[in-house]
Amino acid sequence: MIRSRGEIWFQYFNVAxxxxxxxxxxxxxxxxxxxxxxxxxxxxxxxxxxxxxxFTLSSFQYVLENRQFFYSFTNSVFLAVVGTALSMxxxxxxxxxxxxxxxxxxxxxxxxxxxxxxxxxxxxxxYLVVRDTGLLNSIWSLIIPVxxxxxxxxxxxxxFMSVPDALEESARIDGASNFRILRSIxxxxxxPALATIAMFYAVGYWNSFFNAxxxxxxxxxxxxxxxxxxxxxEEGVNDLAMIxxxxxxxxxxxxxxxxxxxVVPILCVYPFIQKYFVQGIMLGAVKG
Amino acid sequence: MNxxxxxxxxxxxxxxxxxxxxxxxxxxxxxxxxxxxxIIAFKDFNIMKGIMGSSWIGFEHFRQLFMxxxxxxxxxxxxxxxxxxxxxxxxxxxxxxLLLNELVLKRFKRVVQTFTYIPHFISWVxxxxxxxxxxxPSSGIINKVIQSFGxxxxxxxxxxxxxxxxxxxxxxxxxxxxxxxxxxxxILGINDELYQAARVDGATRLRQIWHVTLPCIxxxxxILLLLRIGNVFDAGFEQILVMYxxxxxxxxxxxxxxxxxxxxxxxxxxxxxAAGLFKSVIGCGLLIMANWMxxxxxxxxxx
Numbered sequence: 001m002i003r004s005r006g007e008i009w010f011q012y013f014n015v016a017x018x019x020x021x022x023x024x025x026x027x028x029x030x031x032x033x034x035x036x037x038x039x040x041x042x043x044x045x046x047x048x049x050x051x052x053x054x055f056t057l058s059s060f061q062y063v064l065e066n067r068q069f070f071y072s073f074t075n076s077v078f079l080a081v082v083g084t085a086l087s088m089x090x091x092x093x094x095x096x097x098x099x100x101x102x103x104x105x106x107x108x109x110x111x112x113x114x115x116x117x118x119x120x121x122x123x124x125x126x127y128l129v130v131r132d133t134g135l136l137n138s139i140w141s142l143i144i145p146v147x148x149x150x151x152x153x154x155x156x157x158x159x160f161m162s163v164p165d166a167l168e169e170s171a172r173i174d175g176a177s178n179f180r181i182l183r184s185i186x187x188x189x190x191x192p193a194l195a196t197i198a199m200f201y202a203v204g205y206w207n208s209f210f211n212a213x214x215x216x217x218x219x220x221x222x223x224x225x226x227x228x229x230x231x232x233x234e235e236g237v238n239d240l241a242m243i244x245x246x247x248x249x250x251x252x253x254x255x256x257x258x259x260x261x262x263v264v265p266i267l268c269v270y271p272f273i274q275k276y277f278v279q280g281i282m283l284g285a286v287k288g
Numbered sequence: 289m290n291x292x293x294x295x296x297x298x299x300x301x302x303x304x305x306x307x308x309x310x311x312x313x314x315x316x317x318x319x320x321x322x323x324x325x326x327i328i329a330f331k332d333f334n335i336m337k338g339i340m341g342s343s344w345i346g347f348e349h350f351r352q353l354f355m356x357x358x359x360x361x362x363x364x365x366x367x368x369x370x371x372x373x374x375x376x377x378x379x380x381x382x383x384x385x386l387l388l389n390e391l392v393l394k395r396f397k398r399v400v401q402t403f404t405y406i407p408h409f410i411s412w413v414x415x416x417x418x419x420x421x422x423x424x425p426s427s428g429i430i431n432k433v434i435q436s437f438g439x440x441x442x443x444x445x446x447x448x449x450x451x452x453x454x455x456x457x458x459x460x461x462x463x464x465x466x467x468x469x470x471x472x473x474x475i476l477g478i479n480d481e482l483y484q485a486a487r488v489d490g491a492t493r494l495r496q497i498w499h500v501t502l503p504c505i506x507x508x509x510x511i512l513l514l515l516r517i518g519n520v521f522d523a524g525f526e527q528i529l530v531m532y533x534x535x536x537x538x539x540x541x542x543x544x545x546x547x548x549x550x551x552x553x554x555x556x557x558x559x560x561x562a563a564g565l566f567k568s569v570i571g572c573g574l575l576i577m578a579n580w581m582x583x584x585x586x587x588x589x590x591x
Contacts, residue, residue, distance in 0.1 A: 007493055014387050015396065021384070022403035025465065028418050031429060035421075046432040094311030097304035104297040109308060113315055119572050121322025122564030123544070124551045128328075128339075129321050145318045148311055178303045207411030210526055214552060225413045229530060232417040252427055259417050266409050274402065 029263065036060065036256035043252045059253035063261060068219060068227060073261070075139060076206055076224040083143040083205040088198050091153050096182045098153070099160035117150045127214055141215035142208065142223060149204075152197045159193040160186055195276040199269075206266065224262050231258055329562035349562035359546070359563060366542040366567075369452055369523040374516055377460045381467030382509065386497060388468065389475050404465025412462075416530030419458050420445055446535035455531065455540070459524055470512070474505040514582050518575035521567045543567045 030050050035043055039054035047053055063069050098106050120126075126145065135141035163186055171181050187194065209225035216222055232255060298305060324339075329349055331342040353359040384404065391397045407415065422428050423444040431441040444450045482500045491499060525544040532540040541549075543563060551560030 004492070010390070010493065011392060014390055015393070018384075018387060018391070018396075018400045021465075022400050024461070025403045025407055028422060032418060032421070044427065046427060046429065049429065090310045090314065093307040097301075097308045100304065103301050103304055109312065113311075116315060116319040118575055119323065119568055120319065121324075121326050122561060122568055123547050124557050124561045124564060125322035125325030125328065126318070127552065128325055128557070129318060133317070144314075147314050147318075153311070179307070182307075203409050207409075207413075209411065209413050210529065210548075213529075214548075225411050228417065229413045232413065232420060232530070252421075255417065255421065259414050262414055263410060267406070270406065270409060271402075274405070 029260075032256045032259055036253055036260050038253065040253060043256075059257040060261075062254060063257045068222075069224075069258065069261075071220055072222050072224045072227040075221060078139060079142055079205040079208075079223055080202045084198055084202040086143060087147055087149075087152075087201045087205075088194070090148050091156055091197070092182070092187065092194070094148070095153055095156035095160055096178070096186060099157045101161075113150050113153065123214075130215055136215055137218045137221060139221050142205070142211050146204075146208070146211065149201070152200060156190070156193065156197060159190050163189055192276045195273060199273045199276070202269075203266065228258055228262055231255055326561055326565050326568075328558050329565045331558060333558040333561075335557075345558075349559050350566070352559060353563055353566070361538075362541050362543055362546045362563075365539060366521055366523045369455060369528075369540070369542060370520045372452060372456045373459055373524065374520070376456050377464065378513060378516060380460055380464040382471055382505075384464060384468040385471035385475060386501065388472060389501070390493065390497075401465075401469075404468070406465075407462040408466035410462070412526040412530045415458060415462055416527065419454065419531065423454070445531065446533060448536055448539040451532070451536040451540050455524065455527060458531075459527060471505055471508060474508040475501060478504045510582060510585060514578035515575075518578035519571065520574060521571040 027050065031048075034048050034050055034052045036059055037052035037055055037057070038048045039056045039058075042048050042053035097103060098110055100106060121129075130136065130141055130145050133144075135144060167185050167189075168181055171185055176184065207225060209223065209229055212223050212226040213229075216226065328339055328342065330344060330346060331339070332345045332348075333339070333342045388397055388400060391400075422430050423442075425431050425441040425443050430444075435441055442450065444454055478501065482504070483496055486496050486500050521543060523542045523544075525542070528540055528542055528545055529548070532545065544567075547560040547564050547567075550556050551563075
């Protein structure tokens with residue numbers, strides 16, 4: 001391909017611009033990491049940029065030894081693991097019948113589900129239902145009211161619809177039940193799509209904090225994001241610092257360390273699923 | 289055989305309906321019961337009496353909402369913030385996708401994608417925490433740079449003039465890279481012969497973008513634009529909840545934050561349900577209108 005000089009310069013510019021963009025995505029995290037590993041004096045003097053000064057692990061030690069942090073972290077892990085498993089189960093189970101063309105009433109059920117994407121009761125009525133179903137101050141209040149996302153359901157259903165009919169028919173001739181067909185044909189065939197959706201659910205559970213703000217008041221059941229929110233608002237930090245006065249640790253570095261602790265699990269899982277979600281998004285992009 | 293066919297579909301497909309049951313139960317209890325619950329917008333709701341026992345008061349709550357200056361200001365903020373995000377945030381993913389597509393080095397392209405997707409998976413609590421930290425007048429790195437030019441530090445997070453721009457910028461930072469993915473998918477679907485034909489006609493890269501790529505992803509752009517307009521009342525609830533403070537309520541309080549703060553904080557259930565209903569109904573209307581417009585313009589529409 002013959003390239004004009006203008007095009008070559010455009011390539012240079014493009015690479016430079018996108019490099020800067022990528023850097024801008026990653027530098028804030030590196031800055032926070034550097035802060036969390038530095039000692040208080042340098043942070044307060046604003047001398048820490050992208051490399052720790054006065055290296056110390058004391059803020060991490062403080063955060064990881066904190067009992068509240070431990071509770072919140074395990075709560076969040078529980079949400080991400082159990083919540084995702086339940087959400088996937090209920091979504092897959094519903095997507096299969098809804099993807100069958102010859103079954104009556106599926107269109108009706110579909111409409112009922114899709115309506116909820118456009119109209120909702122709103123914050124307060126939902127809060128009242130959660131309260132009336134006895135979920136307040138229970139970890140389940142962060143799972144059950146958000147169990148299934150209609151959007152994810154539609155993605156999986158569309159994927160199931162694209163599975164060739166012949167596979168299903170041959171299994172049926174062999175005497176397989178519907179459940180068996182779902183388990184042995186549809187689920188194995190849709191692993192990339194399902195992995196993507198599972199990641200969406202897991203990230204959603206890990207990152208959600210608003211429901212916790214409404215439904216959880218007992219500190220024991222606070223998820224990590226909510227604890228973090230309290231830390232970020234200044235008073236929260238002062239609270240913690242007053243409880244056990246720790247000489248070397250400042251609010252700044254504690255904050256940085258706890259932010260990092262909330263990000264690292266996502267960054268650890270991210271590379272493994274990244275290869276799936278481009279495929280996964282494609283199937284949504286084809287037509288939702 | 290005949291008898292088998294005449295059996296009710298409920299019996300014939302009982303196992304399929306059983307699979308659907310948990311999902312429908314969930315939808316009914318946590319989606320439709322709250323929809324029924326919005327009638328407290330028209331009632332003098334009392335927790336002790338419950339939804340049924342409370343007395344009807346008609347449109348009293350709506351009258352109250354619009355009687356004082358507070359709620360109209362909240363609606364105004366919602367729309368302003370939403371449109372600022374639309375104008376400055378909507379083109380960004382398209383530009384990123386076009387630039388990524390022009391890259392010759394495929395491995396570099398993948399690296400850029402990896403980095404620009406990351407913020408999408410980070411919660412607003414963390415992103416808000418980082419933004420607050422970076423912009424802090426006492427310890428933030430940005431203000432350090434400003435001061436090194438001999439200027440006064442800026443109180444970004446409590447200055448009404450800056451705050452909305454910080455919302456727009458941080459939202460863009462978090463979502464633009466991820467938003468590009470859908471345009472990239474659309475670009476990948478373009479038939480390569482179109483580019484070949486354009487090249488034969490002597491089109492430069494820029495002209496190829498203008499005459500081939502953009503027209504080919506037009507329907508994706510239109511659909512996403514209409515969806516954004518339909519969701520104009522969602523101005524970024526979680527983001528604002530994390531980042532705002534009493535100093536900037538004037539410019540940053542949106543309908544959702546208002547409903548949450550006044551509703552649950554001051555236990556004004558009826559009043560704020562009315563506010564939420566106002567948002568829901570207009571938002572729903574906007575979406576339907578947006579879809580109708582998409583169809584008028586010859587696009588497929590969203591539903």
